[in-house]
Structure formats: C-alpha cells, structure tokens
Amino acid sequence: MKPPPPRFRLSLIGRSGLKQARQIHAHLISLGLVSYTYVTSRVLALYALHDMALAHQLFARIPQPTIFNWNTMIRGFSDTARPHRGLAVYVGMRRHDVFPNMHTFPFTIKSCTGVPVLSQVHGQVFKFGFDLDVFVTSSLVKRYSDLGAVQLASKVFDESSHRNVVCWTSLVTGYCSHGLVDKARSLFDHMPERNGASWSAMITGYVQNERHKEAIELFHELRECSAAELNDALLVSALSACASLGALEEGRWIHSHIDAKGSTHYGLELGTALVDFYAKCGFVDGAREVFDKMPRKDVTAWSAMIMGLALNGHSRPAISVFSEMLKQGVAPNAITFIGVLAACNHGGLVDEGRAHFESMVSAYAVRPTIEHYGCMVDLLSRAGHTAEAEGLIESMPMEPDGVIWGALLNGCRMHGHFKRGERAGRRVIELEPAHFGRYVGLANVYASMKRWDGVAELRTAMRKRQVTTTPGWSSIGHLDDKTHRQKETQ
DSSP: OOOOOOOTTTTTTTGHHHHHHHHHHHHHHHHGGSHHHHHOOOOHHHHHHHHHHHHHHHHHHSSSSOHHHHHHHHHHHSSSTTTTHHHHHHHHHHTTTOOOTTHHHHHHHHHHHHHHHHHHHHHHHHHOOTTHHHHHHHHHHHHHTTTHHHHHHHHHHHHHOOOOHHHHHHHHHHHHTTTOOHHHHHHHHHHHHOOOOHHHHHHHHHHHOHHHHHHHHHHHHHHHHOOOOOHHHHHHHHHHHHHHTTHHHHHHHHHHHHTTTSSOOOHHHHHHHHHHHHHTTOOHHHHHHHHOSOOOOOHHHHHHHHHHHHHHTTTHHHHHHHHHHHHHHHOHHHHHHHHHHHHHHOOOOOTHHHHHHHHHTTOOOOOOOOOOOOHHHHHHHHTOHHHHHHHHHHHHHSOOOOHHHHHHHHHHHHOOOOHHHHHHHHHHHHTTTTEEEEEEHHHHHHHHHTTTHHHHHHHHHHHTTTOOOEEEEEEEEEETOOOOOEEEEO
C-alpha cells in the first residue's frame, strides 16, 4: 500500500515533545518516509526545539541540506547557552555555497557574542543586500544594544530607511538598558506608531532605572488614550512601579482590570507582581488572596509571599509559608532565605534564624550574600548578642558595608555595649562619611558614656565634611488617583 502523503503524517509534529518526536522519527524511518526532504526538515525543526545534540546528528546525515535546514540549525543554537555555534553553522553554510535568505541573518545576528564578530556579520548583511530588511535592522539594533554598543545600535537605526515599530522599540529598550532614559523617552515620543511592546519597553525602562513616578505617569497616559493593549509584561512593570511608590489606587485599578478580563486565576509573573505590590503597600491579606489563587507557584512567587509577610511583621506566618513551600517540593534560593531571615529578624527568632542560616548552606547549598549576613547581624544585635554579631562580621568572606556595621552599632546602643558600639561607630563613619545618621548613632553612644569630648569631636568632623541632614519622603495617595510626595526632615 502506498504511504499517505508526508504532510498528513506530520500534522501533529508541531505539538509534540522530545519523547514523541523520537517516536515519530522512528516510525517515519520504518515507513521509509525520511527520504522526503519535507519530512526530514520537519523532524529537524522539532529536534531543534528540544535537543540540539539530536538535531545536529540528524543534520549531519542530510546529504544536501536546504536553506531551511541551515536556518533551523542556526536558530536552534542561537537559543542555547552556546549561541556562537549558530555562527559556526552560518560559516559552514557559506562554505557549501548556500546563499542566505531573509530568515538567516536575524538568527545569525543573535548568535554573535561580541561586537567584532557582529560587525563582520553586519558586513555580510550589506554584501547580500539585506540591509533594507526591517527584521534584520531590528535584530542588529537589539544585538548591538545587548552587547553594550548602544552608539552602533543608534547608528544602524539612523542609517536605516526602512524602520518598523520593532526597530523603534529595540532602540528604546537599548537606551533604557544603558541608563539613557531621557534619550529613550525622546525616541518614544517621536515614534510614528506604538504597540503594546513599545509602551511596555518605555515603562519597564523607567522602572529598571528607578524612575517609578514617571513610569506611573506614562501608564496613566496609556490608560487615558487606550493606544495599545495592556499586556502582561506591561502590567508587571506598572505594578512594580506602584509597589515602589506605594501607589495603592493605581495598583488596585490594574488588579480590577485583570479581573475584568475574566481571569479567575493569575499567571505566574502577573500573580507574583500582584503579591509583591499588595505586600509592599501593607495589604498582606490582599497579597495572600492573590497568592492562594495562583494555580502554579515557582520559587519567585513563594519568596515574594514570604518576604511580604516578613516585612509586614508577620514572622510566624512567613515561616509557615516557607515550611509549606518545602513540603510542595520547591527548592528555596538566595532570595527566599533573605525573606526567611528577615522574618526571624522582625520576630526576634534568634534560634530559628541561626538554624535557617546554617541550613541555607548545609542543606540547600545557597552561598550567603552580604544581605544574608546583614539580616543575621541585625537579628543578633537586636537580641543583645553583639559579641556573636561582631564575630560573624569578622568571619564574612566579603567586606562588610555600612549597613552591617550600622546594625551592630544600633544593637550595641540598645543594650549598653558601648565599647563595642564605639568600634562599630568608627567603622561605619569610615565607610559612610557623608551619612548624617551614622554620626548621630555614634554620638548617642558617646553621650550614654558621658564622653562629651567624643560628641564634640563628631560635631567638628561633621562641619569639616559639610554633612547635612538628609530629608526623607512620604508618598501620599489622593482622591485624584495620583500619588504625591511630601518631604520630611529627620
């Protein structure tokens, strides 16, 4: 019996995983269908999605690979941890006198791991006449930006006569990723058209550069003009800005918008962003409600919930969530343990803090960072174990910063351990000579010791260094749905 046409046999390949792909491949071999170029190409494309080693084995057995096969291999390697192998495939393709097509260069450009080699590929783009292709242009702009050559990315953009919204958005992202937010905004304002990705790039850029107020203002502008769909990535960035500024009403509007779309559950990134937002605004019940509705939770989501409970003083519930996380088989990471140790710190749970700090290394192979040491030093110092805290500081594999010495200073002042507090105060002022609060902390220690000469010495040092009081800020929500900032003094 004549076998059915290959296209019919392969109709389900696109939805197959690696195990199914191998079974289909074996079945096709047994039917003798692998002689069809179309069949082999489809199997190769499927392998390239799941296992490049198998894809390479199959590719090596193809007598005369088509441009589709070459492109498949370049694309597959460009998405791996060794993207430069995609560039090697392109070189092999040219040695076989196979000419690139419009799909070749976006993948080859993505395979470049350095500016010099990208410049060579850029030359190939001109050689084969693809410099007018908008997809190639956007790929060049993005890759030059990713490699830190934002000026070259800008030059490619300026010299291109064919630019679509992807090209514009790529450069906006490039500018933002290198701190050139004002240039990005100027470019954004001159865009002939914008889509959800464009708005998301600019809002995300503001958030990444900690310009949260401008991120919320731009999000407000987007809401009012309804110029683009509010995609998940955009909403995640907007929620991050709301969380940082405490813009409760704006964040609640986002939550209502999500619910209005008919979602009864929350996706991973959006759900985590909502948990983080509510927790940072002090609404722990709201954070927990969203968390419980999430059908799937990764370590980031669990960590957000633990940290949210910890920072709002719910120490025991935070530890309980951590225990629940371990029961679910989710392995904690460094961020998780910052939340756990913060919970112990806020609750004064010294023994539990010591145990979690030890298990972090022994049981989960998480190397402590300066943040973990900071939590432990603060926990021990507040509980009066200042000698142990000082010993921990001296054992740190990295140089302790002013925050850590400041935690020890505060603990020593609280518990009357003035000699140790003086040592800590001297160190913290050496590290942060312009920080007004550090002088106040040490001055209070001297005053408790009735060392008025020390207080006078600190005042003189402050005058010489021109140390001034640093104002604080409070965020206040109003009925106009905007967040205002009010200056405070220490």
